[in-house]
Amino acid sequence: MATTRAALTNDDIRMLVKGATPDERALAAHRLCRKIDRAELSEEERLQAQEILRVMAADAAELVRRALAVTLKTSPLLPPDVANRLARDVESVSLPVISFSPVFTDHDLAEIIRLGGPVRQMAVARRPKLSSKVTGLLVDQAPEDVVAAVCANDNARFSDLALQKALDRFAKSESVLQAVAYRAVLPLSVTERLIDMVGDQLREHILDNHALSAERALEIIVGAKERATIDLVDQAGRTADPKAFVTHLNRVGRLTPSLLLRALAHGHMTFVEWGLAELAGVPHHRTWLMVHDAGTLGLKAVYERAGLPSRLFPAFRAGVDAYHGMEFDGRPGERERFQEHMLQRFLTSSQAVSREESDYLLDKLDRLAGFKARAAG
Template identity: 55%
Template sequence: MTAFRARLTDVDIRRLVKAEDEDERAEAAHKLCRSMERATLDPADRAAAQKILRVLAQDAAELVRRAMAVTLKSSDLIPNDVARRLAADVDSIALPMIGFSPAFSDDDLIEIVRAGSGVRQTAVAARPRVSRDVAEVLAAEGAETAVRTLAANDNADLSERSLAVIVDRYGGAPEVVAAVAYRQALPLEITERLIAFASDAVREHLVTRHAVTAETAIRLSQFARERATVDLVDQAAASADIAGFVTQLNARRALTPSLLLRGLARGQMTLLEHGLAELANTPHARAWQMVHDAGPLGLKAIYDRAGLPPRLFQAFRAGVDTWRALQAEGADTSGDAFRGKMLERFLTQRPNTSRDDLAYLMERLDVPARPQRMAAA
């Protein structure tokens, strides 16, 4: 018999269960559960410990059952039958177990959700991990508080279908919309739907943190309210299909010289290449070659073919030269640090461009780098 099992004598168990003072029994239960959790148990020790837990789970004193639930809420020592018994207890005992215990299966958790208690649904939604199956039931049947908690839990595996259900059910609830909007990753379709419901502040977060379609970006870029305004340069940089994005910009007459110059000054060379290719009706590979490899006249040729105004050419020339110089210095042209350095160096050349464009670029100098965009799930 190990030292641990020697301490778990029948006398200890009788003293724990039959002591008349509930506070004393609760304190004894707490100490015993803590000892169990900290000990290294072999299979026989574990079976003995779980036998005691089954006794404690049936104790008439709420304090004793709560001491066990709180002390072992995250422990794998609790067997499934004990966890289920405690989950059916009063909230002070059930909630710690429901919120943390690894003893529950997905079916157990779905059963708890479908029992209909909002506070217990919320405990399930806040668990350190919520599986896709459980999240789906919560999204479809959970109370508003539970669904908001689920949406705010980035460790909840929410499928696009579940997110769509949440938007269907609670699109009119600002706190739920905000919780979904601030998830680390969102599918494009969900982002687009949320924009219609979101407040200005949440909408601003959506369009800067997550990609939207060109059509939506253009529509929002024209909003009169400042907070709703979308920076099309940012959206172009975030687009997974820059060629398609640029084509849509051009179809809606938003592919302007100003936009291309602003993008170039912020280091978005890909936007310039695809923009020139689109406007000049030239394959991107050809446009790339003329910008980068065709000598001093290549940029001028593609620029003129694109129909851009002659008065802005020197500003574009300065931008391309600045980009090349930084690339030659070994700068990583894909990062925010590069974009900031590119913008600073471009502005020191006092480019001949419009007052509005200069004001925009100066304002961008004061905007801190945004965190890396997460890919949509």
């Protein structure tokens, strides 16, 4: 090994083997590791260099073994048997290698996870690259903080099953739920489950950054915003300034076609009139005439001017017609009865209501039925 010995120097090797103090041997180990990592070695020289590294890994001084671990933690030249020996060493030696060494196989990492304890598991969780096999093991076996760390590692690959298991094990853990929510990519099944487990801030992040089915997205958006706005519409019906209310909603981007359609299905016609007037830029009295036009042209004209989607117009038409066919009867509970009848008429009259809208309206009918049952009780 003349070439390698010349590159490494005989003095360095002699100091490594015979150095009087750990400090001297650690300095020699550092120099040797740097030179081994940078040298162009033949196969024979590489094998001999590995033997030198094994001598370092067996040194009684922690300082020497740490010099080896830190200097070659990212090197592909570290022999796998040496890497695994260092991984079982004290933490000051093992953690640099576990955290970064590219020579570990999935089987090696699985053994570290199984036997190494939480500190070493955390080092595995934060590695620059992890397979789905390794992340699955961490999710199965590691404590909460380790699972949160691996879920936050976007260079770690996950199976759908492993992410679901993380949600199963740590359904109440804010750190795990947040780590999953902030992953760059999530499977649809995980996103749609996670959305029901988190608070408003994380829910907004998920809606903005992850894919959801159209049905689920609509349900969530309406649940978080438009259903709350419908409650405001109920209050607005008792105020004297619906114009200001719809102007505010339009300014903040919440005067949506879906909101107007659902308000119509609830029988909030005054709100719908003012909403159409706001979007169309038409005075309310003219909007009222067009909405309640006995013919077929008025509603269509103001609807189109408001820029609402043509696919929803048949539903709006059916809703207005249903409204005109209903009357308040003045008896106790008339508001709930009117809404129930309105929703039933709307659902049965309109062929244009989407599945998402139908599900929402049916849910509202269920709630009204619950109200009636409580009132009767």
